[in-house]
Amino acid sequence: MTKPDLSIERTHTGIICGVDEAGRGPWAGPVVAAAAIIDASNIPAGINDSKKLTAAKRDALFDHILACAKTGVGIASVEEIDTLNILGATKLAMCRAVENLGVAPDVALVDGNRVPEKMRCRVQTVVGGDALSLSIAAASIIAKVTRDRMMEELAREYPGYGWEKNAGYGTALHQAGLAKYGVTPHHRRSFAPIRVLLEQELCHSDQVQRVEESYKIPRLCSG
Numbered sequence: 001m002t003k004p005d006l007s008i009e010r011t012h013t014g015i016i017c018g019v020d021e022a023g024r025g026p027w028a029g030p031v032v033a034a035a036a037i038i039d040a041s042n043i044p045a046g047i048n049d050s051k052k053l054t055a056a057k058r059d060a061l062f063d064h065i066l067a068c069a070k071t072g073v074g075i076a077s078v079e080e081i082d083t084l085n086i087l088g089a090t091k092l093a094m095c096r097a098v099e100n101l102g103v104a105p106d107v108a109l110v111d112g113n114r115v116p117e118k119m120r121c122r123v124q125t126v127v128g129g130d131a132l133s134l135s136i137a138a139a140s141i142i143a144k145v146t147r148d149r150m151m152e153e154l155a156r157e158y159p160g161y162g163w164e165k166n167a168g169y170g171t172a173l174h175q176a177g178l179a180k181y182g183v184t185p186h187h188r189r190s191f192a193p194i195r196v197l198l199e200q201e202l203c204h205s206d207q208v209q210r211v212e213e214s215y216k217i218p219r220l221c222s223g
Contacts, residue, residue, distance in 0.1 A: 002131070003048055003131075004047065004048060004049070004130070004131060004132050004133050004134045004136070004137040005132075005133075005134055006038070006040060006133075006134050006135075007132075007133075008109060008124075008126060008129075008132060008133045009038070009109070009133065009134070009135055012106070012107045012124075013106070014105070014106030014107060015037060015103060015104070015105045015106050015107075016037065016105060016106065016107050016108075016109065016135060017035045017036060017037045017070075017098060017101060017105040017107075017108050017109070017135060017139075018035065018036050018037075018038070018108075018109045018111075018129070018133050018134070018135025018136035018137070018138060018139045019033060019034070019035045019036075019094050019097060019098060019108050019109065019110045019111065019116075019136065019139055020033065020034060020050075020110075020111040020129070020130055020136050020137075020139040020140035020143055021033040021034075021090050021093060021094060021111070021143055022034075022050070022140070022143040022144040022146070022147040022148075023143075023147045023167070023168070024086055024090055025169060026151075026166075026167055026168030026169045026170075026188075027168055027169065027170045027174065027187060027188055027191050027193055027194055028078070028151075028154075028161070028163065028168035028174075028184065028186045028187045028188060029078065029147070029150065029151050029154060029163070029167070029168040029186055030075050030076055030077050030078060030081070030093075030147070030150065031075070031076045031081060031086065031089050031090050031093050031147075032073065032074070032075050032093060032143050032146050032147040032150070033073070033074045033075075033076075033090065033093035033094040033096065033097040033139075033143055034071060034072065034073050034074070034097050034139040034140070034141075034142035034143035034146065035071065035072045035073075035074075035094075035097040035098045035100070035101050035105075035108065035139055036065065036069050036070070036071050036135050036136075036138035036139040036142060037069055037070040037071075037101065037103070037105065037135065038068075038069050038134050038135050038138055039068055039069060042068045043068070043134065044061055044064035044065055044068055046061060047061060047065070047134055047137050047138055047141065048131075048137055049130040049131045049137055049140060050130065050137070050140040050141045050143075050144040050145075051130070051140075051144075052131075053141070055148075058141050058144060058145050059145060061141050062141055062142060062145040065138050065141060065142060066142075069138055070101055070102060070103060071101070071138075071139075071142050072096075072097045072098060072099065072100030072101035072102065073096075073097055073100060073142065073143070073146055074092070074093040074094060074095065074096025074097030074098070074099070074100060075093055075096065076089035076090065076092045076093040076096075077089075078185075078186055078187070078188055078189075080092060081188050081190065082188060082189050082190040085190065086188075086190075086191075087114065090114075091114065091116035091117070091118070092116075092118075094108075094110065094116045094119065095116050095118050095119050095120075097139075097143075098119055098120070098121065099120070104120070104121065105121050106121060106122065107121060107122045107123070107124060108121050108122070108123050108124070109124050109126050109129060109133050109135055109136055110123055110124070110125050110126065110129070110136075111125075111126060111127075111128075111129035111130050111136050111139075111140065112125055112126075112127060112129070113125050113127050147167065148167055151163045151164065151167045151168055152164045154186055158181075158184050158186065160177040160180060160181050161173070161174050161177035161178070161181070161184075162174055162177060168186075170193055178194075178197060182197075182201070183197055183198060183201075
């Protein structure tokens with residue numbers, strides 16, 4: 001099985017970082033991006049696309065990467081997702097991650113095929129980059145673990161949606177929580193499933209109000 005390496009990084013000169021995100025698809029929570037600059041002489045063993053690793057392996061590698069590489073994390077909030085749309089918010093988070101590296105890279109290898117236009121360095125997009133580039137794979141682990149831990153924290157504040165297990169994705173448990181407890185401030189209102197729920201709640205509220213108004217007794221005027 002092919003694993004990511006530094007082949008793409010070596011086609012460039014200067015400081016090279018990998019950039020990846022976590023959380024584009026969930027119905028709740030922020031989108032998190034990470035940037036990573038790998039030290040070629042000190043690479044933690046086992047780095048791979050975060051989706052191919054167990055949670056325990058990701059957690060272990062998270063600490064090793066932080067100890068061996070320069071990393072930066074960028075976050076775009078639910079409000080920014082709803083304002084900019086998920087693609088715009090993802091690009092914003094990626095730019096923030098690179099800015100938070102503490103050093104200015106010459107080239108950013110960005111997972112996917114969309115260029116974050118405001119990134120302050122040259123960009124090469126790499127489709128499936130987390131399976132090809134060690135820098136991007138390292139960034140994918142940092143982004144994934146960071147976001148998962150954020151969702152676990154939010155799950156303690158808003159129990160019943162299963163965020164500690166589903167990270168905000170639209171699983172059956174999450175849907176059951178929405179049906180029972182409703183939409184929270186951490187749900188993405190621009191996402192269709194949440195928007196539909198809010199429209200249904202508004203429609204129901206309007207119906208209840210009309211029924212209540214229909215039973216009001218007119219006030220009698222004195223004199």
